[in-house]
Amino acid sequence: MRIILASSSPRRAEILKKIGIDFDVIPSRINEEFDEGDFGEVVENLAKRKAKEVFERTFDERIVIGADTIVVLNGEIFGKPNGFEDARNFLKALSGKSHEVYTGVAFVWNSGEYSFHEKTVVKFRELPDELVEKYVRSGSPMDKAGGYGIQDLGAVFVEKIEGDFYNVMGLPIGKVWEFLFKKGWWR
């Protein structure tokens, strides 16, 4: 069974490698607009659209994995920041507070589909301006939901999490593995 990751995120590919499977990366070309619905539905729907789009332009026996991640603070969705000023504002808003990270994951294969979402609560420490500036100038926020990566210098923003760490990085690998294992697609 050919496994395809429908994501251009280097973090997702790095995480998927941990379970020791071979896979190809074919990023989806969909317009990443959020549908209506609760946050879990929003990310699951987008993950499904990504997986389906890639499934439809590939061939043979295959399973396509799509994923989408958002950060939610006080009921407001933080996607990827538009520029440095936006990134700075995101981080200042998140400073000292708890937010939620939702990742939706969808699997589409020749005879079926399956999706789920996972939520992790992340508590940030108070971020000194010096740290925010250094981080924003590094450029790291620009391709990341909420404007931070928990796997780079952004690691020090986080006081504690409740839930799955890899969900915050963009792919809840435990549940992804569990699904592949149950289907007999991991060994």
Place this chain on the structure above:
Amino acid sequence: MRIILASSSPRRAEILKKIGIDFDVIPSRINEEFDEGDFGEVVENLAKRKAKEVFERTFDERIVIGADTIVVLNGEIFGKPNGFEDARNFLKALSGKSHEVYTGVAFVWNSGEYSFHEKTVVKFRELPDELVEKYVRSGSPMDKAGGYGIQDLGAVFVEKIEGDFYNVMGLPIGKVWEFLFKKGWWR
């Protein structure tokens, strides 16, 4: 200020690199025996002994960082496994349950010292035998407290955590950064 990491753990060095500082690695040569005391004290004391031992055989203005990590299940300490059979037993004991990971961190510099410890609760999913066997045979458990690494295939063992992820990997980087920042040793 020269920063020295008194640990041979490649995970700790990898984590410390995230905050963008230059440091040298000089592993301590102490005998890693646990003192009496509660779990926080046990790891802090060992971290202090590691940092002091390296401090005493180095020179110039320097700060030495020592760390020690243990896994505790039902009040019992799990250090590094002695062989494959031990590793298998560790993982089977941890399967489906919550355990605690304690890391103690100590800083020793020319005019002072400081230490703290951090606790993270880790909940494992039920581990199928097939997964345990594959993991044990990979050799990964052998140099790790509790017999697993949350950053390799061991990532899928974990259903959720409560606390600091990097603490489970062996170095609670947020608090390490916070200390260095407050002392003016990070910029």
